Amino acid sequence: xxxxINDFLKMKPEGKxxxxxxxxxxxxxxxxxEAGMDAILVGDSLAMVVQGLENTLPVTMDEMIYHTKMVSxxxxxxxxxGDMPYLSYQVSVEDAVRNAGRFIKEAGAQAVKIEGxxxxxxxxxxxxxxxxxxxxxxxxxxxAVHRMGGYKVQGRTEEAAKTxxxxxxxxxxxxxxxxxxxxxxxxxxxxxxxxxxVPTIGIGAGPHCDGQVLVIHDVLGLFERFVPKFVKRYxxxxxxxxxxxxxxxxxxxKGIFPGKEHSF
Ligand code: KIV
Numbered sequence: 001x002x003x004x005i006n007d008f009l010k011m012k013p014e015g016k017x018x019x020x021x022x023x024x025x026x027x028x029x030x031x032x033x034e035a036g037m038d039a040i041l042v043g044d045s046l047a048m049v050v051q052g053l054e055n056t057l058p059v060t061m062d063e064m065i066y067h068t069k070m071v072s073x074x075x076x077x078x079x080x081x082g083d084m085p086y087l088s089y090q091v092s093v094e095d096a097v098r099n100a101g102r103f104i105k106e107a108g109a110q111a112v113k114i115e116g117x118x119x120x121x122x123x124x125x126x127x128x129x130x131x132x133x134x135x136x137x138x139x140x141x142x143x144a145v146h147r148m149g150g151y152k153v154q155g156r157t158e159e160a161a162k163t164x165x166x167x168x169x170x171x172x173x174x175x176x177x178x179x180x181x182x183x184x185x186x187x188x189x190x191x192x193x194x195x196x197x198v199p200t201i202g203i204g205a206g207p208h209c210d211g212q213v214l215v216i217h218d219v220l221g222l223f224e225r226f227v228p229k230f231v232k233r234y235x236x237x238x239x240x241x242x243x244x245x246x247x248x249x250x251x252x253x254k255g256i257f258p259g260k261e262h263s264f
Contacts, residue, residue, distance in 0.1 A: 018211025072108030
């Protein structure tokens with residue numbers, strides 16, 4: 001049975017932590033699903049970790065749909081959440097609903113995620129009314145990298161913290177089924193979490209959120225350009241892959257591969 005937004009809402013009062021990880025293609029989505037993660041985010045982070053771009057801004061709707069389709073095809077249980085790319089929802093409510101609808105209708109996602117505080121509320125409301133579950137993303141919002149002047153921890157001043165607390169409530173009232181909190185002090189994340197009935201999913205937001213999310217390439221050691229403080233690397237797949245590929249090259253060069261058992 002697929003994880004639904006009702007499961008998310010139930011897990012919070014039960015004190016069960018919600019687990020979420022990104023994936024961008026069929027084989028990794030299959031592994032993440034098999035591992036039992038509750039949700040898979042097809043994050044616009046794919047611009048950086050898959051496409052090799054400087055930031056998340058250039059990735060397009062069509063590219064996000066392409067990747068979300070591959071993930072949906074692989075997943076049996078996890079909720080698939082499509083991340084709405086820059087300019088797919090900022091310009092108008094109509095854009096927001098139409099593009100969010102593509103993730104559901106064309107790509108097989110069960111929900112979408114958008115970045116932004118109170119300014120995103122009317123879009124969250126319209127998408128929710130169009131039967132599209134929305135996860136709202138506040139704190140460090142990477143699509144605002146130029147306004148923020150880099151990837152910096154948010155909500156450090158009293159005023160900024162107050163704004164985030166208010167934004168969280170406004171987005172919940174607008175219909176968001178969950179809030180993603182990125183790079184904010186743990187104490188503030190705890191306050192936001194305790195003030196909401198919808199669950200919070202943290203990344204760099206401390207241990208008191210209702211769930212956690214990370215980028216799979218960070219977790220597996222496949223992205224080296226920079227490693228944020230909040231990342232824990234659980235494997236070094238780059239090293240493993242390098243070892244395997246070097247061995248294959250050597251065996252071809254020495255005539256060891258293919259052997260009899262690989263020949264007809
Ligand atoms: O695009 C992404 O991967 C994200 C992270 C915060 C998980 O939004």
